[in-house]
Amino acid sequence: MEANDAEGSVPDAGPEDTAARPHTGRRRNEAVRRAILDAALRLLVESEGAPITVEAVARAAGVGKQTLYRWWPSKGAVLLDALTDRAGQDVPPPDTGSLREDLRTVVAATFDAAQRAPWAPALRTLVREAATDPHLAELLRAYTGTRRALLRDVLDRGRARGELPADRDLDLVVDQVYGLFWYRFLLGHAPLDRAAAERLTDSLLAPGTP
Amino acid sequence: MEANDAEGSVPDAGPEDTAARPHTGRRRNEAVRRAILDAALRLLVESEGAPITVEAVARAAGVGKQTLYRWWPSKGAVLLDALTDRAGQDVPPPDTGSLREDLRTVVAATFDAAQRAPWAPALRTLVREAATDPHLAELLRAYTGTRRALLRDVLDRGRARGELPADRDLDLVVDQVYGLFWYRFLLGHAPLDRAAAERLTDSLLAPGTP
Amino acid sequence: MEANDAEGSVPDAGPEDTAARPHTGRRRNEAVRRAILDAALRLLVESEGAPITVEAVARAAGVGKQTLYRWWPSKGAVLLDALTDRAGQDVPPPDTGSLREDLRTVVAATFDAAQRAPWAPALRTLVREAATDPHLAELLRAYTGTRRALLRDVLDRGRARGELPADRDLDLVVDQVYGLFWYRFLLGHAPLDRAAAERLTDSLLAPGTP
Amino acid sequence: MEANDAEGSVPDAGPEDTAARPHTGRRRNEAVRRAILDAALRLLVESEGAPITVEAVARAAGVGKQTLYRWWPSKGAVLLDALTDRAGQDVPPPDTGSLREDLRTVVAATFDAAQRAPWAPALRTLVREAATDPHLAELLRAYTGTRRALLRDVLDRGRARGELPADRDLDLVVDQVYGLFWYRFLLGHAPLDRAAAERLTDSLLAPGTP
DNA sequence: ATTTAATCGAGACGGTACGTCATGTCTTCGG
DNA sequence: CCGAAGACATGACGTACCGTCTCGATTAAAT
Numbered sequence: 001m002e003a004n005d006a007e008g009s010v011p012d013a014g015p016e017d018t019a020a021r022p023h024t025g026r027r028r029n030e031a032v033r034r035a036i037l038d039a040a041l042r043l044l045v046e047s048e049g050a051p052i053t054v055e056a057v058a059r060a061a062g063v064g065k066q067t068l069y070r071w072w073p074s075k076g077a078v079l080l081d082a083l084t085d086r087a088g089q090d091v092p093p094p095d096t097g098s099l100r101e102d103l104r105t106v107v108a109a110t111f112d113a114a115q116r117a118p119w120a121p122a123l124r125t126l127v128r129e130a131a132t133d134p135h136l137a138e139l140l141r142a143y144t145g146t147r148r149a150l151l152r153d154v155l156d157r158g159r160a161r162g163e164l165p166a167d168r169d170l171d172l173v174v175d176q177v178y179g180l181f182w183y184r185f186l187l188g189h190a191p192l193d194r195a196a197a198e199r200l201t202d203s204l205l206a207p208g209t210p
Numbered sequence: 211m212e213a214n215d216a217e218g219s220v221p222d223a224g225p226e227d228t229a230a231r232p233h234t235g236r237r238r239n240e241a242v243r244r245a246i247l248d249a250a251l252r253l254l255v256e257s258e259g260a261p262i263t264v265e266a267v268a269r270a271a272g273v274g275k276q277t278l279y280r281w282w283p284s285k286g287a288v289l290l291d292a293l294t295d296r297a298g299q300d301v302p303p304p305d306t307g308s309l310r311e312d313l314r315t316v317v318a319a320t321f322d323a324a325q326r327a328p329w330a331p332a333l334r335t336l337v338r339e340a341a342t343d344p345h346l347a348e349l350l351r352a353y354t355g356t357r358r359a360l361l362r363d364v365l366d367r368g369r370a371r372g373e374l375p376a377d378r379d380l381d382l383v384v385d386q387v388y389g390l391f392w393y394r395f396l397l398g399h400a401p402l403d404r405a406a407a408e409r410l411t412d413s414l415l416a417p418g419t420p
Numbered sequence: 421m422e423a424n425d426a427e428g429s430v431p432d433a434g435p436e437d438t439a440a441r442p443h444t445g446r447r448r449n450e451a452v453r454r455a456i457l458d459a460a461l462r463l464l465v466e467s468e469g470a471p472i473t474v475e476a477v478a479r480a481a482g483v484g485k486q487t488l489y490r491w492w493p494s495k496g497a498v499l500l501d502a503l504t505d506r507a508g509q510d511v512p513p514p515d516t517g518s519l520r521e522d523l524r525t526v527v528a529a530t531f532d533a534a535q536r537a538p539w540a541p542a543l544r545t546l547v548r549e550a551a552t553d554p555h556l557a558e559l560l561r562a563y564t565g566t567r568r569a570l571l572r573d574v575l576d577r578g579r580a581r582g583e584l585p586a587d588r589d590l591d592l593v594v595d596q597v598y599g600l601f602w603y604r605f606l607l608g609h610a611p612l613d614r615a616a617a618e619r620l621t622d623s624l625l626a627p628g629t630p
Numbered sequence: 631m632e633a634n635d636a637e638g639s640v641p642d643a644g645p646e647d648t649a650a651r652p653h654t655g656r657r658r659n660e661a662v663r664r665a666i667l668d669a670a671l672r673l674l675v676e677s678e679g680a681p682i683t684v685e686a687v688a689r690a691a692g693v694g695k696q697t698l699y700r701w702w703p704s705k706g707a708v709l710l711d712a713l714t715d716r717a718g719q720d721v722p723p724p725d726t727g728s729l730r731e732d733l734r735t736v737v738a739a740t741f742d743a744a745q746r747a748p749w750a751p752a753l754r755t756l757v758r759e760a761a762t763d764p765h766l767a768e769l770l771r772a773y774t775g776t777r778r779a780l781l782r783d784v785l786d787r788g789r790a791r792g793e794l795p796a797d798r799d800l801d802l803v804v805d806q807v808y809g810l811f812w813y814r815f816l817l818g819h820a821p822l823d824r825a826a827a828e829r830l831t832d833s834l835l836a837p838g839t840p
Numbered sequence: 841a842t843t844t845a846a847t848c849g850a851g852a853c854g855g856t857a858c859g860t861c862a863t864g865t866c867t868t869c870g871g
Numbered sequence: 872c873c874g875a876a877g878a879c880a881t882g883a884c885g886t887a888c889c890g891t892c893t894c895g896a897t898t899a900a901a902t
Binding site: 049051127128129130131132134141144145169171172173175176178179180181182183184187189190196199200203204 | 261337339351390391400410
Binding site: 023069 | 882883884885886887892893894895896
């Protein structure tokens, strides 16, 4: 979990549109934004499974519903924003010169981040919401797209170094990682610990690979 | 897709409760059961994405809501029943003596079955519903559990034949298959065709494996 | 105030439509109807001036909003129904043979009924609601139309007996009575007591009239 | 229609508070006042029946909501101001020496003014608003009070000249006129034309009265 | 000319009510 | 007793106005 502002946030108007229209009117209240995101995150974390209602978020934030709808296009956008907003910065993927090393690190970090409290329940609820909310689904798709791209870069570098056969299907590798991750994360039938990360990495790189 | 009556279906009391209570009153109308399952499946197939309401199923089947609730514990149970009921028989997993062969067959069959019209949209909608409906989630979990076990058997047999190292984590292999499958199936960002099945199989079995 | 069922009530299906469609399904719950009308009347009486919300009526009646909308086309219809439902039967207008006598009686009764607790505040609120609610306005228009017709009958009989000049504009007389009534009733700047009824009657009948 | 500034307008603080505080700062913009009143009147005239929102007035006037609330205590005050502001000067009630003549003139003028385009829809909407807005109701009450007083003066003069019996209830006569007027004006079920004015006048003055 | 203070357009904000929708339970009547 | 129809309480939805509250940009008198 990292990155933020997966759209839905404030338009973040560039400074140059000031010429066109200097933005009259009362400005957005940052404290309100914070209150909403905090409330949403709290509900996301606490509400184990139960769906989250817009009214609950508004009430918890001490805010009118309209204020939510003014700034976010849908409930899902608020929830995703709440989750990503606090999720720390995008740690750049490692580049140690060893694919095995890099891959192991990325996979373990992914497994780890998702498990670390209090993200797990929040993330699970978010994905659940996405099933109902097409808008959130789209946002989530975009978000995971960037995550996939990051991993893909690591693999590309490894292949360039000759650590993978030139004809290896790297998208498949990426999807094996994230597929396994989401499958276990959502079903919860098997662990996503460091050992799993190791074994997954090993299974993806040919045994003889350095 | 196979198996049915993953619980949730009519208990269809065994014939011996007749002794205890001779069963007075009108018997369950089989035509009604069919009408409900057919209607549910039709909605499942047609409603691309949009959630399915109990009332829609009841109306489409020309049936009272109560009749639904009388025979299935939840909306999700009806939907799952509708999907599995028609899903053909459980083809026994192949046992050709070659793991690579067997695995390739199972994986390709899985990919294929999910894509074949009209199952794909129905299955996608079903999974979406499961996100909201804990009961359905549970049923689905059980269902996929049996699918996992089947694949696990194939792998066990292969390992027994020495086609896999003794210390290989077979649960991980299973989850790599189904993880990839669901990930691609639900996101739809990459194909689940025969070529993908081949490459996945190859990536799971060490290059030198027969 | 009397009469009732100025539409908006139960359709009151005649028994003969049974042939067409026997009306299957659960029947309307009379207790719920009563609870709603009672709650509405109570709010109408108590809420001095303040507008009445659908949600307040529903809550006070321990009823879902939907149930209100199921049976009445608008909030106004409920309120009117609540008021007329309990307003006693339509006392037939008097016919003593003396116009002066009859008119005095009708006018005094009208003035009286409106003032008698607890109708006054309820009626005032109802009219206020009618200003916003076109549907209620229409219903109210129909209701007052029947009241006007009643008074008109009394006058017709009087004219037939020669107690009024043949060319007297009887609709004007009717409107003078109800115009004065509503004007004073709503503004409340002057009494609507028995003396006012007397003086109004006298002013409408030429001094020399028997 | 006459009179204006039935309170609600700008207080326009007397010049003597200058001593206390010299009033620095920008002065009220008269053009804005006009724009608001014009917009309000236009909406009042056009919006047949539909309630008028503050935001609509502000938008139509190209003005911020706050500017409205700065100068008028309520929406109703704006509307009343808009209507009376343009409503022509207060024609002094006639005093021809003949009560019948004077009364006929006043009544006919009242009927006429209300019907003359575009006042009728505006006045109807205004009264409708008054039902919801207690502030406007009060303003309207005050306004109609002055109209009643005017008519009352005419009657007083007539009685002083002996054209009415000394014991005649003049408030009742006044209310018969305005009662009929509002009743027909708001319900619209019968005309308020010159003939009606004639007949009403005749009915109020004893037949033998000069 | 500068300061000071109020006006103005714009619009964010917390509320309250709206009328609709789906849920799962219940009641009624005919078969 | 089964089954269709549908009433019912509940509770969330997304929208509309309300009246108050910032905002920066004017504008005009007092300095």
